[in-house]
Amino acid sequence: MSTNAGASNGAGSWTPHALAAVAWLAGLSDEEFELQVRQVASSLNLPVLSLRNAVKARRKRDSAEHANYEAAERARSRSSAEDDSTDSPDDRGRVGLFVDGADLPTTAMEVGKVLADVPNLFVRDGPVRVDWDVALNGFVAEPLTVAGVVNGVHDLRRPWHYRKSRSGKLTRAYTTLPDRAAVLYLDRASGSGLRPLNGIASSPLLHEDGTMRVTEGYDPATRLWCQRVPEIVVPARPTQDDAARAFLMLRHHFRTFAFADAFLRTEQGQSFPVVDTGRPPGDEPSRVCRRPMSLSQAATAISCWRA
Structure with missing residues (x-):
């Protein structure tokens, strides 16, 4: 075995046993690598510098392959996510919502599109939900929580992501919307797409021109939620x-x-x-x-x- 060749070209003429040792060392943390490199070099009868260079080259190659894999996965997943027409609804009528683990801010934007049409969600110093309070016998506006976002999304959509099988093939797998995606959505209060809410009213609404409006639910003109008017x-x-x-x-x-x-x-x-x-x-x-x-x-x- 030519150690000079191994040191100069990374792993061109190394034995399978040496190549396996390089791959193992490349997967270690920097601290673990420093503890093991001299012992492995001695057992392989290789100069430490040659082994270091081989591991460095292996890590560089692995990093490039991983980046290419992530890019291909992201492109493929976005293409699938955009084509919801191929996603058959489940027994509750929900279609899929792609969760991109490498780009959760984009997933949070998709969450905003899903929740924008929910009739009782609004913006009032952040996203809020108008619900009936049994104790008060009336509607109240409560801040939307992380759990509320997750529940709201799962009421309407079925989140999924790509999972790599043992064979290396990417397959779709259903999952729970990550809390981090919900937090990112809540942080985008101004861009959530929800309607503004000024308050809750129980009396007729008077407009500037003197006209009156009696309604139930949300009134876009005054941005008020009306009840028992x-x-x-x-x-x-x-x-x-x-x-x-x-x-x-x-x-x-x-x-x-x-x-x-x-x-x-x-x-x-x-x-x-x-x-x-x-x-x-x-x-x-x-x-x-x-x-x-x-x-x-x-x-x-x-x-x-x-x-």
Whole structure:
């Protein structure tokens, strides 16, 4: 065996036993390699420098082969992931979602596309989920968690990745969406594709032009989630008398608010003063009792109380 040839060209004329030793050394960590290289060189009757050069060449070759393998796998997997038409739905109607372990940010973007159409997911200082709270007997907006992302994706899609079999062939295998992909998705709050949520409302929505909207669920114009909004009946063109009666009822409803600039009186049987609604109002600094309330606002408020 020519050690000079082995040292100069990596492994061109080495024995199978020496080549196996080089492959084994190439797979060790740097610390383990330093502990073993001199002993292996002595057992093979090789110069240490020759063995080091051979291992270095083997690692370089293995690294290049691994990079080529990863590139080919990524190209093949992306091609398969883009062609969902070939992915037959399962018994729950879910098609596949490719999980690229080498590029989880891209997987997180695909998660965003999947969840963007979920009707109760929104953005409010980060992704949130609107759910029914039994204790409160109403809807609440809660921050979307990592587990919530994973559950939401699996409700709609079936994540999969490529797995290398013993024969070296790449095969599809179903998997659970990695938590890291969910974390990356949650970090992309502004680019999640979800609709914005300003809050939850239980009253008719008043627009700038004075029109009113009664709806259930999400209202895109106000970005509010509406629940249990009462039906209202108001005149198409309220008169001044309608507004005056509505305003009087508003003042009566809030008469126990002891505004500093209001005329007060003490009603019979009560020990605390209330606003004297028989006298003109002061500023009464409350949006619902302030004089500039529009006709439609007053009529809407009065209809809500009647309901």
